[in-house]
Amino acid sequence: MPAAGADSLNHVSVRDTDWDGVRLHVVTGKGGTGKTTVAAALALALASNGRPVLLMEVEGRQGIAQVFDVPPLPYEERRVAVAPADDGRPGGDVFALAVDPQSALIEYLEMFYNLRQAGKALTKLGVVDFATTIAPGLSDVLLTGKAAEATRRKSSGRFVYGAVVMDAPPTGRISRFLNISSEVSGLAKVGPIRGHADTVQSVIRSPQTAVHFVTLLEEMPVQETLDGIAELRDVGHGGIQPGGIVVNMMRDAELTGRQGAGAAGKISLGSKTRDTHALELALKAAGLGDDSELAADLADELADEARTARSQRAQRRQLDEAGQPCYDLPLIKDGIDLAALYRLAQALREQGAA
Numbered sequence: 001m002p003a004a005g006a007d008s009l010n011h012v013s014v015r016d017t018d019w020d021g022v023r024l025h026v027v028t029g030k031g032g033t034g035k036t037t038v039a040a041a042l043a044l045a046l047a048s049n050g051r052p053v054l055l056m057e058v059e060g061r062q063g064i065a066q067v068f069d070v071p072p073l074p075y076e077e078r079r080v081a082v083a084p085a086d087d088g089r090p091g092g093d094v095f096a097l098a099v100d101p102q103s104a105l106i107e108y109l110e111m112f113y114n115l116r117q118a119g120k121a122l123t124k125l126g127v128v129d130f131a132t133t134i135a136p137g138l139s140d141v142l143l144t145g146k147a148a149e150a151t152r153r154k155s156s157g158r159f160v161y162g163a164v165v166m167d168a169p170p171t172g173r174i175s176r177f178l179n180i181s182s183e184v185s186g187l188a189k190v191g192p193i194r195g196h197a198d199t200v201q202s203v204i205r206s207p208q209t210a211v212h213f214v215t216l217l218e219e220m221p222v223q224e225t226l227d228g229i230a231e232l233r234d235v236g237h238g239g240i241q242p243g244g245i246v247v248n249m250m251r252d253a254e255l256t257g258r259q260g261a262g263a264a265g266k267i268s269l270g271s272k273t274r275d276t277h278a279l280e281l282a283l284k285a286a287g288l289g290d291d292s293e294l295a296a297d298l299a300d301e302l303a304d305e306a307r308t309a310r311s312q313r314a315q316r317r318q319l320d321e322a323g324q325p326c327y328d329l330p331l332i333k334d335g336i337d338l339a340a341l342y343r344l345a346q347a348l349r350e351q352g353a354a
């Protein structure tokens, strides 16, 4: 009988995760909650399975280049990092790509019509800008189309990328961005763009695609997350699969047992006067003098903390009701560098996200 260690080495990528079978991971969330950071960490986490992963952004912000501290990304897949080894298996490469609708349109013309020169001429004439500005649905189908193409791309019968992660537009725009088929139908009823849109939709609406939400444990981003999940389910024809909810920037106290309430929670706001008195006595007993002002300040602070903790518990309950897996990521105090991304990637793996 083989030893357990040898046995696990033989199972190259047999590892239970919440998203087995998903090949296109779309990461959305309220602006500023950490979409780009979490998308980068998720790409690293997925690449730890040993296969290359493509991380792409679609909003022309060069957020990925900033996160990995590399020069601005061209319209070209570039290696930006290597995932940490896992179970003695080397980690896969993470490639990154910044997609813009203009380049995607030129590439599309070239692929379907062998029209690269024409594409260049059209660019010079401003037609490409014109087409992608005048028809936002066209831009979206080109951007999501690139994601679908990379997801399906094969070489020698094997998928080129183990997974594709998209740093996507924020929650407010996500279902419209992904539900391009209805947008484009007004634009092109038949023809190659229509066919292209249908192919893209068949990827996005399949179990191969999941849309993850990044949030903070605060009212607004949580509400946007819940609305976003509901919208995806409502998209029609079976909807688009919502993925996990990543609760980002959790403080230590919140993570360790999520008991930020702890002692503070016990101080009820309604009985502040009594508690202040109790605090005064406690401070005195601890040899900290009998300073009623200090006791009052402390009581205020504890009451604040209790209020935050209560509100966070309420937000957490709401998220739980959405019925999607939740992952907690710590607030990294020294800012986000590659080591921090590795830490976040590890946390995602430990919780079963990748």
Ligand SMILES: Nc1ncnc2c1ncn2[C@@H]1O[C@H](COP(=O)(O)OP(=O)(O)OP(=O)(O)O)[C@@H](O)[C@H]1O
Pocket: 029, 030, 031, 032, 033, 034, 035, 036, 037, 038, 063, 170, 248, 249, 250, 329, 330, 331, 332, 333, 335, 336
């Ligand atoms: N877990 C974390 N710990 C510490 N800092 C974080 C964490 N996650 C994100 N940040 C920081 O928060 C800021 C916003 O993160 P990020 O750029 O990933 O958000 P975003 O949702 O992509 O923003 P935008 O909507 O502008 O695209 C950045 O400065 C990032 O370094």
Ligand SMILES: [Mg+2]
Pocket: 035, 036, 037, 063, 167
């Ligand atoms: Mg971003």
